[in-house]
Amino acid sequence: MSAVLRDARRLLPMTVRHLDAVLAIEAVAYDFPWTRGNFIDSLAADHPAQVLQGAQSELLGYFVAMQGVDEMHLLNVTVARAAQGHGHGMFLLDALVDICRARRAQQLWLEVRESNHRARRIYARYGFQQVSVRRAYYPALLATHPSGREDAVVMSLDTQEALDALD
Numbered sequence: 001m002s003a004v005l006r007d008a009r010r011l012l013p014m015t016v017r018h019l020d021a022v023l024a025i026e027a028v029a030y031d032f033p034w035t036r037g038n039f040i041d042s043l044a045a046d047h048p049a050q051v052l053q054g055a056q057s058e059l060l061g062y063f064v065a066m067q068g069v070d071e072m073h074l075l076n077v078t079v080a081r082a083a084q085g086h087g088h089g090m091f092l093l094d095a096l097v098d099i100c101r102a103r104r105a106q107q108l109w110l111e112v113r114e115s116n117h118r119a120r121r122i123y124a125r126y127g128f129q130q131v132s133v134r135r136a137y138y139p140a141l142l143a144t145h146p147s148g149r150e151d152a153v154v155m156s157l158d159t160q161e162a163l164d165a166l167d
């Protein structure tokens with residue numbers, strides 16, 4: 001990661017004015033993308049949600065999370081396809097862990113498709129542990145999953161340990 005690239009990025013709270021760009025990224029990233037309504041519901045609920053912009057204010061990625069009691073649930077983290085593999089996903093996770101610390105959310109949870117090996121590798125490298133599997137949790141394409149469903153791997157991160165590792 002060059003210092004120039006790191007300096008050029010900025011995180012902003014997600015608002016409805018970001019949603020056209022968010023939905024364009026979402027449509028390319030997923031077979032079953034979130035809808036505008038999903039994002040609007042999250043914003044209306046005041047869930048933690050941030051966008052990452054590049055030097056030209058282009059949208060590089062975003063996350064949406066949901067706070068529980070002493071914990072946080074990562075609902076969506078996505079990096080624009082053309083911007084993947086440059087550390088933006090890790091940067092977004094760092095930002096969310098900072099929010100967890102500020103809100104005293106010790107545990108950060110997520111679900112990830114069993115077949116999403118890249119994301120699972122990134123989460124594992126970040127320090128997430130696999131906790132359990134939710135059977136047939138996601139809708140899936142019949143071409144790859146004849147049942148039309150796919151398992152979710154549940155992963156969890158101790159945010160205090162993650163921060164200690166970063167310090």
Ligand SMILES: CC(C)(COP(=O)(O)OP(=O)(O)OC[C@H]1O[C@@H](n2cnc3c(N)ncnc32)[C@H](O)[C@@H]1OP(=O)(O)O)[C@@H](O)C(=O)NCCC(=O)NCCS
Nearest residue numbers: 001029077078079084085086087088089090111112118119
């Ligand atoms: C999963 C996702 C958010 C990760 O974001 P990302 O920006 O690609 O992730 P990072 O760049 O931080 O790390 C990914 C890879 O880039 C590498 N990388 C990190 N910094 C890098 C750099 N400066 N230059 C080159 N590669 C780099 C990482 O080592 C990692 O390597 P890998 O190829 O072994 O996986 C992104 O791939 C994505 O949006 N995928 C589609 C949607 C999705 O699956 N979301 C998660 C649902 S649970």
